[in-house]
Amino acid sequence: MTRLSVEMLAADAAEPITSAGNAQLGIAVLAGIAVIVLLITKFKVHAFLALTIGSLALGAFAGAPLDKAITSFTAGLGSTVAGVGVLIALGAILGKLLADSGGADQIVDTILAKASGRAMPWAMVLIASVIGLPLFFEVGIVLLIPVVLMVAKRGNYSLMKIGIPALAGLSVMHGLIPPHPGPLVAIDAIGANLGITLALGVLVAIPTVIIAGPLFGKYAARWVDVPAPEKMIPQRATEETDRRPSFGATLATVLLPVVLMLAKALVDIVVDNPESGVQRVFDVIGSPMIALLAAVIVGMFTLGRAAGFTKGRLSTTVEKSLAPIAGVLLIVGAGGGFKQTLIDVGIGQMILDFSESWAIPTLLLAWLIAVAIRLATGSATVATISAAGLVAPLAADMSSSHMALLVLAIGAGSLFFSHVNDAGFWLVKEYFGLNVGQTIKTWSVMETIISVVSLIFVLLLSLVL
Template sequence: MSPTIVMAATELTEPVAGGGRLVISALVGIALIVALITFLKVHPFLALIVGGLAVGIVAGVDVADVITSFTTGFGTTAAGVGILIALGAMFAKLLADSGGADEIVDAIVGRASTRMLPWAMAAVGALIGLPMFFEIGLVLLMPVIYLVARRAQLSLVTVGIPALAGLSAMHGLVPPHPGPLVAIDSLGADLGTTLALGVLVAVPTVIVAGPLFAPIAGRWVPVPAPDRFEAARESEEMEQRPSFPVTLFTVLLPVMLMMGKALADIIIDDTENGVQRVLDVIGTPVVALLIAVIVAIFTFGRGAGMNGEAVAKSIESSLPPIAGILLIVCAGGGFKQVLVDTGIGTKLADWAQDFDVSVIFLAWLLAVLIRLATGSATVATITASALVVGLAEGLSQGETSLVVLAVGAGSVFFSHVNDAGFWLVKEYFGISVGQTIKTWSAMETILSVTGLIFVLLLNIVI
């Protein structure tokens, strides 16, 4: 391999072998990752390393160059995404420990009628899911889902599915979640633009997969809610918590800063303008999240009566749980870089142009196939975005963001038994595998397909 083959993910790379061999190498790498994770229960971090090496070796690349490609992609991803994930985890932990998340839940759900509860729960899931990882949001919301279902005498599924739809949509479509961030980094998309378009896609998608589907799922699987969280919840309500307006402002602060930068780029479009220069700085993802964490120390920490030691402990405890996530995401970046450096993206771009394949649909389809195979939305996003790097060349800023969203939508398609989230939902809801497929898996599929439809509709006007 020539010394120039290791390059940024957004550059087009000359293929190192024929198209057939490159496809085989990619399939071997992906199949190996699937087998290691699914059958041998190998940690995804190790599986991605082995898969990356397999791709390069089968493609005929020297092992030393494959390792260079992998480590370059690993480091680039850590630099571009790792800091954001760490800051996001700190913010989410402060939100949870201060009771701010409970304040949002109580303020929204407490004002909803029985008929509007699914809609309120979807809003709660989306709002809580904005700064939090799916698993954290699910664990946080389950006591609320239990209580709301019990008090409203509704099926646990009717109340829970909308909340899960909100969480899942934010996880797959809206940065600063790891998947969208990695896709943005890989494809060279603008974060602010992707964030704005992601919210536009997520809102109607959540409505279809959540409040509209939930009553149907609830009739299919009627599940009474247990009362195990009743006493604990009442004791929690006695604790000091930040107010709802303060909590809402703090949660939306990083979103407003990043969207402000995106709007300034569109409306002002003058790098010498003082306002735009300020917004460019504070709207940068790292700075926006850093500002949000600093503000949260006072609004969440001090606002909940936490002293300096308690705030420090909350922030410190947020990092160990995400160590595995960081390693997986960065290893995924290494695997992605190996794929990019073999030139398979260039081949896919050439083939897509020959057959006039929609870039958005192809990106979604690739993410769907990898999601079904690996069970990981993050791996699906990382791999699919790497495979369509060549296709994104020459697209406008808005179109590139839509490709990112198509990948995100495909990455949540039909969660099943090889997905940790599937088992998490099954156990929390106390339902069978078949019932989980009829509710959770069906919701994820509706979410994915609906997301694609709205992305395609946006593409008509962008």
């Protein structure tokens, strides 16, 4: 996931909760994932229960004491919900305010009026890329997906044709472009220049997001033809609302958290002094939770009050926004629990041990290490941290541009094939109303395309720089 925390770093460095050998750990990973997939696909068990049982099965096959496996799962679930859950809840409130006030209708109607059918996927990928630049992936999801669902529904567009470009824009920014946590950690570990990395990252990101977004979206729409899930679509404001917020006020409210977080990123880069009062202020107002909370509070006036809502109506809107996301929160949290169990039994270290003897070019080695850890743990950030730490000594004699390309190779690998151990997988599945197979055919394949295509462009740049 996109959030980088002290707990994650500590968990990554902690002693494994089992003394199993690498062969047993490899079997445990396969067994744990197989349990989850079988429970969901064959026995139709709810994903929350399947992830919980799969995590315990993983611990059992790895020879971990049951109490420690339970502790790992609950710790991962708790940290994921603590980091992502509040953002999802605040995003749901903002989305409900947008819907009930008519502000979301204003955005959708304006987009539909300005963009033709063929231009719509390109409009979505552009919006997602711009908004995704300073945002954590989860924040971008909760802000963009309601709009994606409404555009697909009311414009009669294929959900995948519209949704894949939006997801691609968010994911590429998350994996390749600072100030996202993963790229920043890799830049620091390798000693790369942030400005050069940012510039080369944009060069790689542009063609990557085009290929993985609008172009792949055409095929994804053919493979998975599903309607926008009714339960996740904010409904058009009722006729009780005689007026609705202006497009400018609505857009400003939606972009407020983006602006606050971007301002924090810029201040961090320009000031670069943790003791500075200015930086400390922006660290607070630009944090995802505060930025979204500010948007919700502002939205109560610019959206709710502008539509003539009373205090009681505002309270009801907030209350009704939270019920539909309960299942999403539990599933995403359980995905985080499974990921933490994988880390705690020592899967990440096992892959690092294997990779030390691989005799291949540094950029490809970095990508493969990140891919392996990503597949095993489901965490892009853990994959980036581990891969950057391993290949950092190899960057000592590299030029500044090749150090930057090494960062991008790691970021590309960290996005490879998101599957059932990634909380982001379940977030996308639930928001789009897909089953596991459909999520793999769309989201997982898209992530793989991003990873491979961006690596190709990194390798091409390494030949000319």
